[in-house]
Amino acid sequence: MMTNDMAVADAGQQATGRRIGGVILDLQKISLSFGGVKALTDISFDVREHEIRAIIGPNGAGKSSMLNVINGVYHPQQGDIVFHGETRHEMDPHKAAKQGIARTFQNIALFKGMSVLDNIMTGRNLKMKTNLLQHALFWGAAQREEIEHRKKVEEVIDFLEIQSIRKTPVGRLPYGLQKRVELGRALAAEPSMLLLDEPMAGMNVEEKQDMSRFILDVNDQFGTTIVLIEHDMGVVMDISDRVVVLDYGKKIGDGTPEEVMANPDVIAAYLGTSH
Amino acid sequence: MFYREAGQFKASYQADQQIFPIRQDRVAVWALIVFFAAVVPVIADQYWLKAILIPVLIFSLAALGLNILTGYAGQLSLGSAAFMAVGAFGAYNFMLRIDGMPFLLALVMGGLCAAAVGVLFGLPSLRIKGFYLAVATLAAQFFIVWALVKFPWFSNYSSSGVISTQEISILGFVFDGPTSKYMLTLAVVVVLALAAKNMVRSSTGRAWMAVRDMDVAAEVIGIRPMRTKLIAFAVSSFYCGVAGALYAYTYLGTVEPEGFNLDLSFKILFMIIIGGTGSIMGSFLGAAFIVLLPILLDNFVPSLLGDLVSSSFVSNFQLIVFGGMIIFFLIVEPHGLARLWQIGKEKLRLWPFPH
Amino acid sequence: MQFFLEVLIGGLLSGVLYALVALGFVLIFKASGVFNFAQGAMVFFAALTFVGFQEVLPGWTGLEEGGSAVFWLAFALALVSMIILGILTEKIVLRPLVNQPHITLFMATIGLSYLIEGIAQGVWGANVRGLDLGIEDVPVEWLMESSNILVSKFDLVAAGIAGVLVASLALLFQYTKIGRALRAVADDHQAALSIGIPLQHIWVIVWGVAGFVALIAGMIWGARNGVQFALTYTALKALPVLILGGFTSVPGAIVGGLIIGASEKLAEVYVGPFVGGGIESWFPYVLALLFLLVRPEGLFGEKHIDRV
Numbered sequence: 001m002m003t004n005d006m007a008v009a010d011a012g013q014q015a016t017g018r019r020i021g022g023v024i025l026d027l028q029k030i031s032l033s034f035g036g037v038k039a040l041t042d043i044s045f046d047v048r049e050h051e052i053r054a055i056i057g058p059n060g061a062g063k064s065s066m067l068n069v070i071n072g073v074y075h076p077q078q079g080d081i082v083f084h085g086e087t088r089h090e091m092d093p094h095k096a097a098k099q100g101i102a103r104t105f106q107n108i109a110l111f112k113g114m115s116v117l118d119n120i121m122t123g124r125n126l127k128m129k130t131n132l133l134q135h136a137l138f139w140g141a142a143q144r145e146e147i148e149h150r151k152k153v154e155e156v157i158d159f160l161e162i163q164s165i166r167k168t169p170v171g172r173l174p175y176g177l178q179k180r181v182e183l184g185r186a187l188a189a190e191p192s193m194l195l196l197d198e199p200m201a202g203m204n205v206e207e208k209q210d211m212s213r214f215i216l217d218v219n220d221q222f223g224t225t226i227v228l229i230e231h232d233m234g235v236v237m238d239i240s241d242r243v244v245v246l247d248y249g250k251k252i253g254d255g256t257p258e259e260v261m262a263n264p265d266v267i268a269a270y271l272g273t274s275h
Numbered sequence: 276m277f278y279r280e281a282g283q284f285k286a287s288y289q290a291d292q293q294i295f296p297i298r299q300d301r302v303a304v305w306a307l308i309v310f311f312a313a314v315v316p317v318i319a320d321q322y323w324l325k326a327i328l329i330p331v332l333i334f335s336l337a338a339l340g341l342n343i344l345t346g347y348a349g350q351l352s353l354g355s356a357a358f359m360a361v362g363a364f365g366a367y368n369f370m371l372r373i374d375g376m377p378f379l380l381a382l383v384m385g386g387l388c389a390a391a392v393g394v395l396f397g398l399p400s401l402r403i404k405g406f407y408l409a410v411a412t413l414a415a416q417f418f419i420v421w422a423l424v425k426f427p428w429f430s431n432y433s434s435s436g437v438i439s440t441q442e443i444s445i446l447g448f449v450f451d452g453p454t455s456k457y458m459l460t461l462a463v464v465v466v467l468a469l470a471a472k473n474m475v476r477s478s479t480g481r482a483w484m485a486v487r488d489m490d491v492a493a494e495v496i497g498i499r500p501m502r503t504k505l506i507a508f509a510v511s512s513f514y515c516g517v518a519g520a521l522y523a524y525t526y527l528g529t530v531e532p533e534g535f536n537l538d539l540s541f542k543i544l545f546m547i548i549i550g551g552t553g554s555i556m557g558s559f560l561g562a563a564f565i566v567l568l569p570i571l572l573d574n575f576v577p578s579l580l581g582d583l584v585s586s587s588f589v590s591n592f593q594l595i596v597f598g599g600m601i602i603f604f605l606i607v608e609p610h611g612l613a614r615l616w617q618i619g620k621e622k623l624r625l626w627p628f629p630h
Numbered sequence: 631m632q633f634f635l636e637v638l639i640g641g642l643l644s645g646v647l648y649a650l651v652a653l654g655f656v657l658i659f660k661a662s663g664v665f666n667f668a669q670g671a672m673v674f675f676a677a678l679t680f681v682g683f684q685e686v687l688p689g690w691t692g693l694e695e696g697g698s699a700v701f702w703l704a705f706a707l708a709l710v711s712m713i714i715l716g717i718l719t720e721k722i723v724l725r726p727l728v729n730q731p732h733i734t735l736f737m738a739t740i741g742l743s744y745l746i747e748g749i750a751q752g753v754w755g756a757n758v759r760g761l762d763l764g765i766e767d768v769p770v771e772w773l774m775e776s777s778n779i780l781v782s783k784f785d786l787v788a789a790g791i792a793g794v795l796v797a798s799l800a801l802l803f804q805y806t807k808i809g810r811a812l813r814a815v816a817d818d819h820q821a822a823l824s825i826g827i828p829l830q831h832i833w834v835i836v837w838g839v840a841g842f843v844a845l846i847a848g849m850i851w852g853a854r855n856g857v858q859f860a861l862t863y864t865a866l867k868a869l870p871v872l873i874l875g876g877f878t879s880v881p882g883a884i885v886g887g888l889i890i891g892a893s894e895k896l897a898e899v900y901v902g903p904f905v906g907g908g909i910e911s912w913f914p915y916v917l918a919l920l921f922l923l924v925r926p927e928g929l930f931g932e933k934h935i936d937r938v
Contacts (some may be wrong), residue, residue, distance in 0.1 A: 071495060097497030109492035111485050113553065121478070122485045126497035128478045132506065135480075138473035146477060147288045189496065351733055399922040405877070406665045406736060407922060410869045414915030425906035537863075541740060548737055587756050594748030601741025605734055606726045 020241065021049030024225065025070065025193065030079035032065055032249075039065045040076065043251050045244045047193070052219055052226045054236045054257075057246035058269060063229045064106055066246065067195045070227065071096040071103055097126055102191035104182045106198045106229075112171040116181050119170055120156055123188030124149045156184045160214060176207040183214060194218065196228040200235060208232065212239055237261070245269070294472055311461060316454045324453040325526075327566065332457075332464045333521045334562035338546040339471055339555065340514025345544075346552035347475055348507035349487030350401070354412030355515050355543040357419040360535035361389040362516025363438075363523035364429050370441045371431055378443050382463065382520050389516025390509040392419070397508040401501055404490065408508070416537055423532035430532075437531040440524045456525040463521060467514060472555050474510065483507050484553075515543075545597060549604050551613030560612040569593055636780050637899050638892055643781075643789035645891020647847050650792045652871040652883035653799055654843035660816035660878050661836040662724060665736045670865035671743035672841060675715065675750040677848030677857045680708040681761050682754035696762070705845075712841030715746070720833045747862065756859070761852040788850045795846060799839070800880050808835060816878070863911075867894075870918035876931020885929055890914045 025047040032040040040062045047053045055063045068074040070081070072091030081088050083099065102123070111119050128149060134142040157166055160180050165173060170181055179199060186194055199215065200208045212235055218224050230236050236243060236257060243260045245253035247269040253260045260266055283298055285291040295301045319328060341355050366385030370376050392415065400411035423429050423436050430436040443450040443459065450459050474480050482503045485493035490500045523530045542565055550561020576589055608614055651669060658666045683704035688695040693703070723738055767784040774780065803809040815822040815832050823829055844865075851861055871890050875882025894913045902909050 073491065073495065093494040094497055094499055097495060103495055105492065109489045111488035111492070113488050114481070114484050118481055118484070122481045122493070122496055122498070125478050125482055125485075130478075132474065132479055132510070135474050135477035136470035138477060142473075142477060143289070143292075146292065150288045150292075185496070345733075349733060351736060396919070399919050403922065403926045406732075407873065407926075409665075409736070410873055410915065411919055411922075413866070413869065414912060414919050417912035418916060421908060421912055425908065541744070544737070544740065548741075588752065591748045591752040591756065594744045595752065596748075598741045598744030598746070598748060602723055602738055602745065605730075605738045605741065606723075609730070609734060 020051045023047070024049045024084055025227075026082040027066075027070070028080045028082065030066075030069055030076045030081070032062075032069060032074055032076040038249055040069070040246075040249045043079075043246070043249075045251065045254055047225060047227055048242075049225055050219070050223050051241040052215070052228065052239055054240035054243045055227065055229045055246060056231070056233070056236055056243055056260075057252075060248070061246040062249040063246055064197055065249075067103060067197055067227065067229065070195060071101045097189065100190075100192035101195065102186035102189045102193075103195035104179070104186055104197055104199060106201065108175075108178045108182055110170045110178055110182055110185070113169070115167050115169055116162060116173070116184075117153065117157075117166045119181055120153045120184045120188045121149065123156075123185040124152060126189065152190075153188055156188050159187070159217075160184050176203050176210075179203070179207075179211065180214070183211075187218065190222075191224060193225040193227065196226060196230075198229050198231065200230060200232055208235060215239060233261075292476070294476070308465065312458070316458060319457075321453050324457045327570070329453070329457050329460050329526050330522075331559075331563045331566045332460045333518050333526055334543065334546060334566060335559045336464050336467060336521065337515050337518035337543050338550065338558035338562045339468060340511045340518060341543050342547045342550075342552060342554070342558045343471060343475070343483070343514065344507050344511035346547060346554065346557075347480060347487065348483040348504055348511075350504055350508065351406065351409045351544075352412040352508070352511065353409050353537070353540050353544070354396075354414075354416035354419075356519075356535040356537070356539035357412075357416040358389040358393060358512045358515035359519025359522060359539070360419055360423060360532055361392050361512075362386055362519030363530055363535070364423055364532075365389065365516065366520035367438050367440060367523065368429065368431075378445055378524075379463075382517055382524075385520035386513040386516035389519065390513040393508050393512030394505060397505050401504045401508065408504075412540075413537075416540055420532045420535060435531060436533075437529060438523065439529045443524055450525070460521055460525045463517065467517065468555060468559075471514070475555070479506070545601055547611075548601055549611050551611030552609070554610070554613035556616070557611050557613030560616070564612065565597075568596070572596065632777075632779055634896075637895050639779070639781050640785060641892035641895030642888050643785040643891070644895065645888040646789040646792040646796065647850060647887070648867055648871050648891050649796055649884045649887025650843055651847050651865050652868040652875065652887050653796060653880065654840035655868050655872060656878065656880060656883045657799070657803070657812070657836045658840050659872075661812055662815075662833050663732060663735070664724065664739060665732065666840070667736060667739040668719075668743035668746055669840065669844065669868055670862035671746040671750075672712070672715070672844035673848040673851070673865040674857075674859065674861040675746045675848075676708055676712050676841065676845035677761065677852035677861060678750045678754045678759070679711045680704050680845065680849055681759045681852065681857050683707045685759075701764075708845055709842060712845050713838045716837030716841045717834050719837055720830065724833060725830070743862070747859070751859075758856045758858040759852070761849065761857050763849065763853045765853075784854070788854075791846065792850065795843065796884055799843075800884070803880055808832075812836065867914045870914040872928070873918035874921055874929060876928025879928065879930035882928055882930035890917070893917060 023046045027046065028044050030040055030043045031038070043062075043066065055066055057063055065074060069076050070091065072093045072095065075090040079089075081091055083091070111122065114122075128145055130142040130145050134140070138146075157163055160183065162177065162180060162184065165177065170178060173181065183196070183199065196215070200211050203211065215226060215228070216239055219226050228240070240257060242255060243253070243257050244251060245260055245263070245266045247265075252269055253263040253266040255263075283296075285296070290296075293301070295304055315328065316324075337355055337359060340358075341352060344350050344352055362385040364385075365388030366381040369381040369384045370378070396411045396415040397408065400407035427433070427436070430438045433439075443456070445459075448455075450456050475483070482493070482498045483506075485496070485498055486500050486503045493503070494500055519535070527534075546561035546565045547558060548561070549564050550559065551557025572593055573589060576592060604611055651673065655666055655669050658664055681704075684700055687693060687700045687704055687707075691700075691703075693700045719742065723742055724735070727735055727738055765784045765787045767782055769780045770783050770786055803812060811822070811827045811832055812835075814825070814827055815829060819829065847865065848857070848861060851864055855861070855864075867890060868887075871883060871886040873886075874889055875884070875886030894910050894917075897913045898907070898910045
């Protein structure tokens, strides 16, 4: 489906199923505050190509803020972001999207007035080249382009198994399906890095299994690097390669799931807040 | 029983992308266009053409313009009438000052003037979320009417800014009677309505709706909110500008800046609220409703209550009816007449079997 | 210089009224998130109702025409009318539209302003009325003698009344129990509800206060320019005041009102003659737009951060 990454994914599958590459995103000493309230303090971690990197931590630990820093919704006061070898003080949402970062949100951020198909089609907006006048005519290039991208979007729809609801307004869908459509919108952009903010929040066990499978498939088939925030420790242990743990805006742990779970600070943070 | 899509399969994406995917709808729309283009000019009398059909078409176009901005891009303008004025005076000056200016080109130029002025007022206010565009368009409303009155150049130095439009002639054919003016208006409106539909079903339209529904998410996808809103506002102003030029040339013939007042802007807003925000057809339904309602009130209220009521009562009654209907529609059916029409169609699809 | 001062003072005095109307607006905006376009119509409605009662009361009650009894009775009745209007607005318009997008509420208040204008003129007639508050429009003598500056006594008294109201509203908002509840509601509807603040009561209170403010402003403007439809446009200038001050800021509304009042008078006097006059109609709006370029959040507004 996603031709650019096909070669990489194939190569990965031949080896160990997935081949984790070098560091493509490096966050260095990121600090972020809102009007004096510190959300993130001095946080550094990196993300390697093709890996699944989880961010965990209690509520209010700054996980979502971290994702917002990565794709430029929030601008940190201090620190640097190195993405694909380019060092920047802050990201910009538009540039981040252009460089292949896509994401989903904790509270579903679909376009409520539009159908599933149109929602996913917006994911391809950046790749569409025709202009307003061509759209007004809807003839020739504009129509060809629309059809070409529609084909891509149908592939995403097939991948996520949501064919039957493609014309339904997203507002009418149950929560679990909305989450899936939101993933579809992100995938339609053929991202090289996918940021997922609690993709399984509020789901039942079966829905969680489906979603885990989609995430693993995306990572496996397209080689997409995934950064995800998740509360369900079982899921995190199962699917992620490395985990970073935040608490009160500070990093308290970083490593493989096993290492992190054995970290006394992490245990303390979890026991101290949720039990 | 007869209105259903069963058996109509789409074998290509092109077929699936049609404006009216259901065959019966396509037939109905063509029948409607043929009716208005071929039958109406023959059967309608002068009063109907001049006082009802032409203004309904023109206001449909203006409402369409506002609907692109408000219904699709989620921004509110209170200055639609002012942009109509820019279009009218723009077209007038192009016709006046350039020898042999083709009328249709003047129409487009009028629309482009309106779009340019729109961008000027939109730039400071669309950077920020909230109701800033509403206040900016109020600024445009008051400023533009003032400027057209105070700078006599715009009206070729006539008294208090009144302009009388030049004769319309396209390729030697003179549009002087109501029938020919009606046909011209209809042609322009149909073409622009089709263009609007095309824009809203392509990536431009999806970007507008994305910004309307969830601007942060749109930004993360790579849609620039400011740019998207500004394009919507420019297109919207263009439509209002063309509508204003038609208003001067094919409807009234003589217009003054004060005629494009805040009240007219509100009327256009009411058209899209009652007709249906975010619907092309709603713009037409709303315009017809708002043009026809006062005519009905004027004719029926006095005849019902006889000499009891003065004309000022009737005009106040109109205010009350308009205001009341706006609130009623926003509460009961925020998507207006177009949505009611849609519900009717869905029912028809199932008829006569309810499930 | 002396002339400049006269214009400036005149502008500042009229600005106090803008501040007052803007404050009514800020209260509603903060408490319910409603961008109340009907503010102008409310001012017109209030002034017309007051004058209307003044006209009919002597006939109904036999009280002396133009006397202070009629004045206060008409004032009380107009105030009651405004409070009823506020309650009806809350019940009929706002409550059914709760949780709707802001743009829907905004459009509803435009419908509301048509409704209010139609009812006001339907009940009291549409002709322009004079309104006499018993304050003379003459220069203040001691200022005239001491520094030779012409300041109207009417403007001074009107600004004084409006100023006292502005101050008391600001204090009410800051220090009383109602004010605290109001601020809590403004911060977070859900949280306020959960600690037992009755949202509906708060809304009725703010609409009532906005009605009271509209009555005072309508009486003062009506006495100056006659009670007429144009009052609605005058009151609309509260909108640029809000852009200047920031939509949610009480001090912003006050300072913004003074700036708009002073600058529009200065512009009219010093720039107007060169462009044909009448620029008061749009100057505040354009000033507000230019201001947006420099400081989009307003003088006292807070930068808004989206939680995503």
